[in-house]
Amino acid sequence: MRQTAAILFFPLIPWLWPGTLAAAESSDLVEMRTVRSLAAETAEVFRLQAERRVNAIYARTMTENAVDQLHDLDQSAGGEGAALHRAIAETVAALNHQDSAALRAIAQRLFIMAGPRGPAD
Amino acid sequence: MGRLIEITLGIMTAVGGFVDISELVFAAQSGSRFGFALIWAFAFATIGIIVFGEMSGRVAAIAKQPVFNLMRQRLGLDLGLLTLLPAVAVNIITCAAEVGGMALVLQLLTGWPYKLLAILSTACLAAIVWALPFKWIERVFGLLGLLMLTFVAVAAAIHVPWREAAAGLIPQIPRGLSTQEIPSFAYFVVAIMSAVLFPYEVYFYSSGAIEEHWSAKDLMMNRLTTIVGFSLGSLLAISLLINAAVLFRPLHIDPQLPGTAALQAAIPFGETGLLLALFGMLFAISGAAIETCLSSAYSVSQFLGWEWGRYKRPHEAPRFTLAWLASFAVALAVVLTGIPPLELVEWAVVFSIIVLPLTYLPLLLIARDRKYMNEHVNGRLSNVLGWGFYTVLCAAAVAALPLYIVTSGGQL
Amino acid sequence: MKRDASIKLVSEVRDLQIVDSEGRNCGICDDIEFHGAPGTPLTVAALLVGPGAYRRRLPRWAFRLVAMIAGERVARIPWKAVDKITARIFLSGPAEELGLLRTEDRLARAFRKIPTS
Numbered sequence: 001m002r003q004t005a006a007i008l009f010f011p012l013i014p015w016l017w018p019g020t021l022a023a024a025e026s027s028d029l030v031e032m033r034t035v036r037s038l039a040a041e042t043a044e045v046f047r048l049q050a051e052r053r054v055n056a057i058y059a060r061t062m063t064e065n066a067v068d069q070l071h072d073l074d075q076s077a078g079g080e081g082a083a084l085h086r087a088i089a090e091t092v093a094a095l096n097h098q099d100s101a102a103l104r105a106i107a108q109r110l111f112i113m114a115g116p117r118g119p120a121d
Numbered sequence: 122m123g124r125l126i127e128i129t130l131g132i133m134t135a136v137g138g139f140v141d142i143s144e145l146v147f148a149a150q151s152g153s154r155f156g157f158a159l160i161w162a163f164a165f166a167t168i169g170i171i172v173f174g175e176m177s178g179r180v181a182a183i184a185k186q187p188v189f190n191l192m193r194q195r196l197g198l199d200l201g202l203l204t205l206l207p208a209v210a211v212n213i214i215t216c217a218a219e220v221g222g223m224a225l226v227l228q229l230l231t232g233w234p235y236k237l238l239a240i241l242s243t244a245c246l247a248a249i250v251w252a253l254p255f256k257w258i259e260r261v262f263g264l265l266g267l268l269m270l271t272f273v274a275v276a277a278a279i280h281v282p283w284r285e286a287a288a289g290l291i292p293q294i295p296r297g298l299s300t301q302e303i304p305s306f307a308y309f310v311v312a313i314m315s316a317v318l319f320p321y322e323v324y325f326y327s328s329g330a331i332e333e334h335w336s337a338k339d340l341m342m343n344r345l346t347t348i349v350g351f352s353l354g355s356l357l358a359i360s361l362l363i364n365a366a367v368l369f370r371p372l373h374i375d376p377q378l379p380g381t382a383a384l385q386a387a388i389p390f391g392e393t394g395l396l397l398a399l400f401g402m403l404f405a406i407s408g409a410a411i412e413t414c415l416s417s418a419y420s421v422s423q424f425l426g427w428e429w430g431r432y433k434r435p436h437e438a439p440r441f442t443l444a445w446l447a448s449f450a451v452a453l454a455v456v457l458t459g460i461p462p463l464e465l466v467e468w469a470v471v472f473s474i475i476v477l478p479l480t481y482l483p484l485l486l487i488a489r490d491r492k493y494m495n496e497h498v499n500g501r502l503s504n505v506l507g508w509g510f511y512t513v514l515c516a517a518a519v520a521a522l523p524l525y526i527v528t529s530g531g532q533l
Numbered sequence: 534m535k536r537d538a539s540i541k542l543v544s545e546v547r548d549l550q551i552v553d554s555e556g557r558n559c560g561i562c563d564d565i566e567f568h569g570a571p572g573t574p575l576t577v578a579a580l581l582v583g584p585g586a587y588r589r590r591l592p593r594w595a596f597r598l599v600a601m602i603a604g605e606r607v608a609r610i611p612w613k614a615v616d617k618i619t620a621r622i623f624l625s626g627p628a629e630e631l632g633l634l635r636t637e638d639r640l641a642r643a644f645r646k647i648p649t650s
Contacts, residue, residue: 030532037375044372044384053391057232058380058399065225065378069461111373186550186620193548193561198590201548252649426550426561426582428637434649439640493620 028081031073032114035084036107038066039091043103050100063095070095083113128342132350134263139354140361141409142222142379143215143316143466145402148358149376149385150531151309152365157289160359162310164290166317167355169510171347173481176488176499176507177323178343181330184493188327189423191493192483204479205424211476212321212417213448215469217455219410220246221462222379226403229380230396236457243453246410247446255332255431262408268401269357271386271394276360278389279367286363301533308524308531311517315474317355318514321416323480328419332432337497361385379462414452418445467530474521477514485511550621551582551610553628560633562622563587566609580610580622582633608632 042063049059074088087110094102140148151159177188184191193201224239231238249258294306335343364385369376376382383402386394415431422429422441429441436442455465485507489499499507525531551559563586569575585607588596608631616625628634 030529033375033532034377036373037377040372040374041376041378041381041384044374048384048387051391053387054384054395055392058229058383058395061229061232062378062380065228065380069377107373184620190550197548198563198587199592199595202591202595251647424561426558428558435647436641436644439637439644442644443640 028084029114031077031081031084032087032110034073035070035087035091036110036114038070039094039103039110040107042066042095043100043107046098046100046103063098067092067095124342128345130260130264131342131346132353133267134259135346135350136353136357137263137266137269137405138259138408138412139351140266140269140357140405141215141316141319142218142406142462143312143319143470144358145222145361145382145406146376146379146463146466147309147312147316147470148361149365149369149382151313152362152367153369153375154531155295155306155309156366156370157286157363158293158295158306159309159313160286160289160362161292162313163317163355163359163362165292166314167351168506169314169514170318170322171351172503172506172510173318173323173484174326174347174351175344176484176503177327178330178335178347179340179497180484180487180494181327182335182337182339182343183495183497184487185331186493187331187419187423188324188480188484189420190426191487193424195483195486201424204476204483205420207472207476208320208324208480209417209420211469211473212324212413212420213451214455214465214472215319215321216410216413216417216448216452217460218462218465218469219406219413220449220452221456221460221465222406223403223410224456225379225462226399226406229383230399230403239453239456242407243449243456246407246414247449250411250415250431250445251435251442255329258411258431259329262404262411265404266401266408268397269405271390271397271401272357272364273360275364275385275389275394279364281363281367286366304524305528305531305533307520308528311474311521311524312470312531314514314517315470315477315521317358318477319469319473320477320480321413323484324416324419325412328416328423328429332430340497377463410452414445414448417448418442467525471521471525474514475518478511478518481511481514546580546618546622549618551580551624551633552621553624553631553633554616554626555628557628557634559624559628559631560608564589577612579612580615581607582610583607 045054045059045062048054049056070088070092074085077084077088087106091103091106094106148163151162180191181187189201189205192204196204220239220243223242224235227233227238227242228235253261294303298306330339330343333339361382365374365376365382368385368388369381374381380399383395383398386398388394390397418441419429421427421444422438427440427444428438430438433441456462487493488507489504491498527533547562547565549562551562553559560582562580563583564581565577566579566581567575568578583606584599584603585605587599588605591599610624610631610633614624614626614631616623624631629638
């Protein structure tokens, strides 16, 4: 989608160039934030499952979807971003163990690493 | 009494049918990213959809012609095609996002495979549209979509700092945002406007008005349905935002999975809340899938002058029937390619805002034309608001794609 | 407005919905055919309906695309078959007599075989 959108907007590139460069350099940041959020979401799912506030089907499906999304992210990152690959591997391992505390710790660490740019983070 | 019931049902249907997958996604992400700071964007966009919705209903009741007939007459063939084709493409992408969203919610309820559920749910929707009368379809999905009120109950149950939330109604850029965050904030404003003002809502609403043979005596119902119904519907979307701001932001959750929205109900209400939220999402999204599909068929049929209408039986409007069946088929094919529904939502939202100025221009021109509208032509308020919003939409249409590229879809 | 009154062809005939004597939608007036020659009065001969009538109204590449998808059929409605023109064009006879709604009727026969409510 992003490649198609960029091609469609080719004539505006001289004006968009600084922003486009920033977007390319920051794609690691976007992916780290995705991993952070997936870790946080699934941590909350496991916490609620332990309190019997969500059922097993919901928890299992959310976990599977999160793992799928992380694998896709891992593949699309290719050989770049060792820190990103490490974060993904840790998160997947914590998901497979349904370790809510580990997932929360990963989310917190990634928030500090890839987070603060203002109140939005 | 019958009239009162009719109006009440119309309002409730508008409320239950307001939220679709794009509002679900952007409301939750807005709240978790920017707290209460984007409530004003939802309120602002809701005023826009009220203005254009009321206008489209009034045009249908008085000019007794549907949007794309009027568009063809006002714009001619070439400009008309330039409007029709992107509008149909956006409708189908949106329909695909809704079908994908339905399959995801069903997966969360049943645990069955996603693609199988996409096929089954599309077949089920097609059977429902084929067999059930139009009124039933509209009412059933609209009223069952009221299960989304679960999210309003969540907002009442959790400790929302209401004074801070109310401050979110004031147009603002949150203090302390970096220069890199401001374009993301702007992208969310544009995306929210697009999600609330999706063109399919206007096509479906005005086509439904013609199918129900609205006339001048229905103008009050039109006004009440749009003003009250859309306002209350907007509260559903705003409650999703508020809940995300209170529950998700402290946990660093920036919803990446569509099912995460349902956690809002699980946190205070447990499994009952979760199930009510999931069923509410299912019916709201399914209703939107039907609306987007029929909107494509309405647009094409009206532009080409075919017999059309869901009040007719399939063999009485066969090309219209083929058009909506084809819309479902294409939407399903898109889903089966494996493109995630959230990505389809992004496509739909970005390209919809680009198409919006072309969609609403003929409506504005007809609604102020005495030749079509007689004494029911736009008053001063409708003209000011209509053209005001139109100007904002044009600016948003120009900004949408650059903002999407520069902010990586609002994720920076 | 009757068919022998004066009209603006672009704004008051072309791109209007056509409705037959049984109240069915029969397409849009896509173009207008004239008879005449230099020095003789120009008269409206027929309304043209169908994708083939887009040839003179669209750029060549756009027409080729439309023709690939929808074909190049044109149905010709003689001007004398027009009863009156208001916001729509009303015909004096049923669609079948004028070669309209053929695709519609074929599809209708197929859909009749599938049960509805």
